[in-house]
Every structure is written in C-alpha cells, then in structure tokens.
Amino acid sequence: MKGPIGIFDSGYGGLTVFKSIAARLPGYSYLYFGDNGRAPYGDRSFETVYLYTWECVQWMFAQGCPLVILACNTASAKALRSIQQNELQTYYPENRVLGVIRPTAETIGNFTQTGSVGVLGTRGTVRSASYPIEIAKFFPDVAVSQQSCPLWVPLIENNEHESAGADYFVKKYLDELLDGRPEIDTLLLACTHYPLLIPKIDQYLPAGIRLVSQGAIVASSLEDYLLRHPEIASRIDCSMQQQFFTTGDAPSFEEHASAFFGQAIHAIAVNGFKK
Template sequence: MTAKGPIGIFDSGIGGLTVFRSIVEKLPAYDYLYLGDNGRAPYGNRSFNTIHQYTWECVQWMFAQGCPLIILACNTASAKALRTIQQNDLPTTHPDKRVLGVIRPTAEVIGDYTKTRHIGVLGTNGTVQSGSYLLEIEHFFPDLKVHQQACPLWVPLIESGDYKNEGADYFVKQYLDELMAQSNDIDTILLACTHYPLLQGKIKAHLPSHIKVVGQGDIVAQSLADYLHRHPEMEQRLAQDRSRQFFTTMDNTAEFDKHASEFFGSIIKSTFTDVRQC
C-alpha cells in the first residue's frame, strides 16, 4: 500500500501563507508541507523559462518529501509555469501526482461578485503580462470587462515588512489610482497575488466604500475541498495527522519565521532547504 503524504503548498515567498491559512481553516485534518522559495523571490519580473525552472525544481523537491498533491499558491507560478508542468512535465515524470493553481478557481467564481460586470485585477508584472486572468475569466464569464494593473513594488514592500509604514500608502494609492482611471464602472477588485491581503486595510482606505475587494484564500480553500470530494482516489492518498511543516530556501530562517508568522496567523518554525539538490 502506498504511503500517505501531506498536501504541498508552494509560493515564491511568504504570500502563499494567506491561502494556506484559509485551507487549514477549511480542511484542518490533513497534513501539510509549505515551501517558500524566498531565496529566489520575487518571481514577478522573471521570464517564463526561469519561473518554470524554479517552480518545477520546488515541485520536484516537494514530491520527494512525499506530497502527492501540490497547490501553487502563487499567481505568478500559476500563470507562467502551471500549464507546462501539467501538460509536459507530470505525464512523463510523475503521472500519478497532481499540481493545481490558484487562477482557475478564482476565475470560476469572480463573476459572482460584480453587478456592473467591470472588475479590476491587481497582480505582479508576471501575472498581468501573462494574460492568464483575461483568458480564464473570458472562459467562465465572457460578459465581464477585466481591467488589469501591475503593482511591482507591493511584493518587495510586503516581504521586507515595510508595508506597515505610512510610506507604503503612497505606492498603494498610486497603483489603485492607475487601475480606477481605466474605468469608473469597476465595482470589484481581485487581489491576484497572495501577498496582497496584508495590504487589504490600506487598499480599502483608498477606495470608495461600494467597491468589493476580493482575496483568494477562501476561494482556493473551497476549490480544494471540492476537488478532493470529486477525486476520492487522491483524497485517500493524503495523511490526516494534522501535521504542519514549513520550509524555505532563505538561509536566514529566523527572518522568514518572523514575517511568515504574520501571514499565517500563528508562530512558524521553518527549516532551510536547497531545492536545487533534488
């Protein structure tokens, strides 16, 4: 009988912990392994090939730790690496394992939040330039008008912890103004980066009160629950001892733990790993 393993949660940094927190709240019984590739973050401005290489190295490392199912809790990796991994890499190397992303689950429901049928999407350069949200949302809600805005300085501000400072408000307002200048009809804004929920308070402060700000954590958690219900053969391969493991490619694990604990909502103790050795 095949040994059961944890669900893997991957992000280029610590933003994926906001999704991980929602998943644990929704599905607390399972074992989880989180990997943040902080040593090479941020991914947002890197090329398709580099993001695929980094993501695939991390995925293979997580497979080696026993994860039969991995969630790419990173919009940039989901936009630039997921399709290649699913269509090219897995069938030839790990046909019995699965890797899922965060873009499709979000695209499947985002149209339910808007009345004007105009939505804004805030993301990294990589996510915006990939056009993934435009394609996925068009598939599920062809009547929606999607307005995108890249926010290249937000992830560095969040990863450094400077997002709490008053100076961060300037950059929050700058990108929101650029987004809202695209249309007066926007009534829903999607935070298409798992880092951005930590800026949600500042974001809402610079927007009219009628505009909804939608994060991805609860959406992805519900999608995972639905996936496991539809795929009992995968659900049976998952350990359920409520174990939580945290790994980072940043050699300063104390720095990672300090910031990551804020994202996850409880104290984190991580272990350094070099995924390139896998």
C-alpha cells in the first residue's frame, strides 16, 4: 500500500519547508505533523527531543508514510542520527527518515565567496554544533560562526514578527554574530521559522551578505533522493492529497499555519502525546 510523504516539525516552521517541497514536487501526497502541544524543542535536552521526535515519527509510519522528513533543525540535530542508526534498522528497515541539516551542509559552501558563513539558529541547534561538523565534511575550508536567537521563534509564534518590537531582537542577534566578523558574506537561517523574519532581517543586514533559507535546498535534495531511490518513490501515493495534523489545538494551528504555508489549511488534532 502506498502512503504520503511525512513532514514533521515541532510546530509551524516546517510548513515553510513543506511549501517549497510541494511547489517542487506537486505530484505526491503529503502528511504534515506538528508537535505543537510540546513545542518549542529548541531548549529541550537531547534525550527529550529524541523521545518526542521518535514518538511522532512512529505515529507517521502508522499513518502509512514510507518516508518522513524532519523539517526541524533541532530534531535533525538531536534525534535524526539515532533514529537512522538504531530504530529504523531494528523496527522499520524499509522506511526512511531524512533531515534538513545534511542537504543544507552539502550546498552552503557554494553560496560563499569569502569562505565564511554565519549560522542563525535555536540554542539547541547551535549547542549541538551540527552545522560546523557537517559543513566541515563537505567544505573543510569554510569557516562557520554560529549565533543562537532564542527569542525569534516566540516572536514568530506569537505573531509579533512584523511588529516594531521585533526589530530590537533581530538587530541584536545579527549584531552579535557579525560584530568583528566582516569576512562573513553568507547567513544561513538554520531554523524553519526564520523565513518569516526575512523582511526584518533585510533591514539590518549589511550590503553584500547573502541570506539563505532551507526550503528550496531541502526540496531539491528530496527530488534528487527520490530519483536515486526508486524503491522509496514507488511506495509514495501520487493522488496529491495534503493532510495536516497537530498535537496542539487544531483551530489555533489553522490560524497560524497560513502565515507559514501561504494558504489556509484544515488541521486535525491528535491526542495521547504526553509532555
């Protein structure tokens, strides 16, 4: 039996990745699952993020998803490797789980002319050092500087990202990253929420610095993956359905989702996920 491609995030941010994937690969069916009832993941421990992520991935497998994309940098940093190396091999050897960090690391070096990249992310992603580690595998000569932006996700999820109050924290984190680092010419938004702040970021970004978000990169990587793995592609439903689920409140999810996904959606609440 064929099933949809699963796209997972701790909340709404993964919808920006889903939007890019659906635009590039419109012929597939998709199931989006946001763990809003337990979000945010950014400051949670490795153990907690792993347990929450694996629980959600198993639920998505139970809905028939043969392939799940962790469209969440924190989950990709703290849970993906363990799931791939341990749980999948033991319990779901025919299914696959992919993340957003590796495809980004494989391409980010192509954007920089100076060989210096800045990474903006949650505390969890920054502390994991996943980006410096992964980028070094593909671009060992690229220098990576990181900056955690702990207030950006709360601003976005409380619909304050367009307010005047958001300017202070956008400028603050950009200044902290770029101060004393004039060589940086590329900034990576290493959180799928952050594209909603691009208009604000652009106001304070010095000329000559390129801003990179992950949606198009992940979508291109997924297209390539499915071409290289026809055994997975053949198990994906092509009726072009889109389903949305959340562990939080469905009406609240629907209200916020349109800002991330670009259109109104209908969500279904899923119960039984304990904090």
